[in-house]
Amino acid sequence: MTVAGDREVTGVEGRSPARVRNELVAEVVDVLQQSNAMRNTAGSDLVLRMLGEELGAPVELERSGMLRTELLQLVERCAGFPDGLSVLVRCLTYVEQQSAAVTALRRLVDEWEAVDFYEGADLHPLRPALLEMRSRAALMAMARRASRSRTQELPVWCDTAWAVFLRLAGDNAAANELPVSMAFLSLAADQLMEDGKAEAAEELRRWNRKQALARGLEDRMAEWQHTGVALPPPSLVPAYLMIQFEPDGVDTDRYFLSHWRQSDAEGWHPVPGEPVHLHRDELPSEVERLVEQTEERWSDLRQPVVLEFILPWELLGEPVEWWNKESDSTSPTPLVLDYTVLLRSFERLRKASWHRPWHNKWRRLKEQPANSSAYRNRPGSSHFHLERELKEDEQAVCLVLSEPPGGDSPTSRQEFEAGLRAGIPAMIWHRGDCSDPAFREAVADIVQDRGLGSLLERTERWRREALAVGPEGWDNHVGRHLAILLDDPERRPGPPGTDHAPVQR
Incomplete structure (x- = not known):
């Protein structure tokens, strides 16, 4: 259990923070086991060399012949550095470019950072409803509104509302604004209501209310729900396709x-x-x-x-x-x-x-x-x-x-x-x-x-x-x-x- 100001933040339904973290580590390892580069010595040595250079500390695998154990140790080691998992994925990208493993890892890194932002909270109750929302145009529109137009593009792997929510978690918001990912969640709930999915919408709203209460954001949540869909006037600054x-x-x-x-x-x-x-x-x-x-x-x-x-x-x-x-x-x-x-x-x-x-x-x-x-x-x-x-x-x-x-x-x-x-x-x-x-x-x-x-x-x-x-x-x-x-x-x-x-x- 962690503390934010003078309020305790639990936000955990079912899974403890330790379990949330360990299961994420295991998912990262699952993907790394499917990576062509990490399954052979030459490829993994190249990734490790670049990883060590970017982290500023040597990173070695203890070769035991058990790949999963080796990768678990590698992920734990990277998790000990600020942005260490992001650096790992970036170095793997140098070798494999836009492979299926790299795309899956980017989603997991976003989830890792979202869990960190929500201080160990179990985010999985949100997954079922958010995974069903896949309209690229609708997702981009909600992301722009939630960020008050600060988010202009979404990465290609943000193809569901779940992936967008994770990506937005921790994005900067002004001091007097609701966190961007919570604003996005509110908009997603509104969309689900319009689609006739009241039960799923209430699941998102209930989770959001608990986070707002735990973080002392009740007033900001109420203000957002009253005015959050309002957009700034159209900009006269053109958009460019070069x-x-x-x-x-x-x-x-x-x-x-x-x-x-x-x-x-x-x-x-x-x-x-x-x-x-x-x-x-x-x-x-x-x-x-x-x-x-x-x-x-x-x-x-x-x-x-x-x-x-x-x-x-x-x-x-x-x-x-x-x-x-x-x-x-x-x-x-x-x-x-x-x-x-x-x-x-x-x-x-x-x-x-x-x-x-x-x-x-x-x-x-x-x-x-x-x-x-x-x-x-x-x-x-x-x-x-x-x-x-x-x-x-x-x-x-x-x-x-x-x-x-x-x-x-x-x-x-x-x-x-x-x-x-x-x-x-x-x-x-x-x-x-x-x-x-x-x-x-x-x-x-x-x-x-x-x-x-x-x-x-x-x-x-x-x-x-x-x-x-x-x-x-x-x-x-x-x-x-x-x-x-x-x-x-x-x-x-x-x-x-x-x-x-x-x-x-």
Whole structure:
């Protein structure tokens, strides 16, 4: 029995804290016994070496020929370190990647931490009802509400309300708020009531009431039940789906597609997805699948969504904005109908020596848009003089290209790289012919003299005009062929401050 403040916390129904802990240890060992790495000496030695390095203390198995006994000792040893079981699973992941054993262990580590948060309480009375709740969209919506939008993503192994409850246990809540997992449990009970499962709902509420009473949280529980489903007003900060195409490096027709989802309105915390290795012809269909999957994850999101494509040189000519959604239907629609779509430079993300001027030019565009200007490159002009003039002109933050990039023309490549080296964050071009009079007219509107604060909005207006013409005529409208690169150095894959786009293999 433990004490919280001046109140005793028991919270145990049936199983003592010691039994709860021992049974969890046994479950962890059960899974480790199914691990390919831990069943052979070479694999287990590798895991143990990495484990010892991360824990800062050597970890060895006493080889007795009885694997279960050896693994029991290993788990007990790890449990003696703060986050020791999490480190064990992480080291096993290095060797086995996303194996069934790793997924099962992640759920058990979440349960271990939840039991610790609830000070040895028996959580199993909650399992039957929570295991039946499996709607991914509903689970994500409840997690966002319970955390007051601080939880933006759930790991893939959180596929039931039981797994989500365990994951949320111990998540930070403000001093005057109900713990996130208890708020989630309250929402789960409400959902069960709506589904006509009153007995299961009452089981969750009874457990929650006991915890609230034991922890002195009765007032917070009552307040949550009165106002807990209220959400903050919709954020004006967009959510971003960033999609990166990295050249294979060997096969010129293959790419590594990586992606990151960012929906945290309070900060930049992009969540990486699983990378895939694809032929160039497969990229549009994979993007379509990824967008649909992201929409399912974000079904309750109330923010606008921006798609950003991080493209290498050879794909800059791809009309990614006009790739299809719903292509298996009788009336597919282009991405640009539903999203703001931006291009970014893969090469610039990777080349840290170009980043200082990039930051400087971006600050000018962001902080002084009215004093920013566009530079229209002249056909046949020297790329050296172009770069010199862009660097000398502090107000120049946008480059209108004289040739479309992405092709075999050395002139277009030199022009584009001059803009990157000068730190120009915005570039505009016509994907077919930059000398087209209709393009010059559109550019005159987009980069008009009063500044570049509405650069994106004006580009989108031309695209909307093309959409209004419809599929039968939009190929003849300049808005169908406008491309805009708008590269924000403060918004990159990975955590703030990384100099390179991470490689996911």
